Amino acid sequence: MRVLMVDNDSLERERLRRIFVSSPFEVIQASNGQEALEILETQTVDAIVSDILMPQMDGYRLCIEVRERERLVSVPFILHTNMYTSESDEKKALSLGANRFVRKSATESELLKTLSELPGAPVVSQPG
Numbered sequence: 001m002r003v004l005m006v007d008n009d010s011l012e013r014e015r016l017r018r019i020f021v022s023s024p025f026e027v028i029q030a031s032n033g034q035e036a037l038e039i040l041e042t043q044t045v046d047a048i049v050s051d052i053l054m055p056q057m058d059g060y061r062l063c064i065e066v067r068e069r070e071r072l073v074s075v076p077f078i079l080h081t082n083m084y085t086s087e088s089d090e091k092k093a094l095s096l097g098a099n100r101f102v103r104k105s106a107t108e109s110e111l112l113k114t115l116s117e118l119p120g121a122p123v124v125s126q127p128g
Helices: 010-020 033-042 059-067 087-095 108-116
Strands: 002-006 026-030 047-050 077-081 100-103
Touching (some): 002 010, 002 033, 033 059, 047 059, 059 077, 077 108
Parallel strands (some): 047 077
């Protein structure tokens, strides 16, 4: 399963890459929503995990753009954030078309579990 990880923070992208290196998920990375859309024009992914607060195009806008593209409309979209964590932020994310809303404070196991619950996802053994 190919997952596009979108986050402008290089340290966070590296943290996520390390989480997924021993999982059945293949990770592609983008540093903002605009870069993610450029990747999505040429590559197929099975899920998108995106931060919300990013330059050029935030995660909310990226979610809207993805949902407006026929080829991408059914790709599961998870917003992953540490800034917008209120209940109203979560409701907004879901109303824009996100499938799930995960706070960055979630553990490695919680994030892997969220991805493994997506349609077509591989079974993931939980870390230690």
